[in-house]
Amino acid sequence: MGLGRFVKRTAKYKKKHLLSLEIIIYSWQSVHWIELLRTQRKNYRHRYKL
DSSP: OOHHHHHHHHHHTHHHHHHHHHHHHHHHHHHHHHHHHHHHHHHHHHHHTO
């Protein structure tokens, strides 16, 4: 929905805002991985009743 507009905008301002975009993507990925690890740990704890 707003993603196509976002991609066009990033293409337009690529050189200027590439670093900030990478930071945003990196932080989002790290948050995603933290959530994934957290859920895995919960499952592990539940499975082995720790």
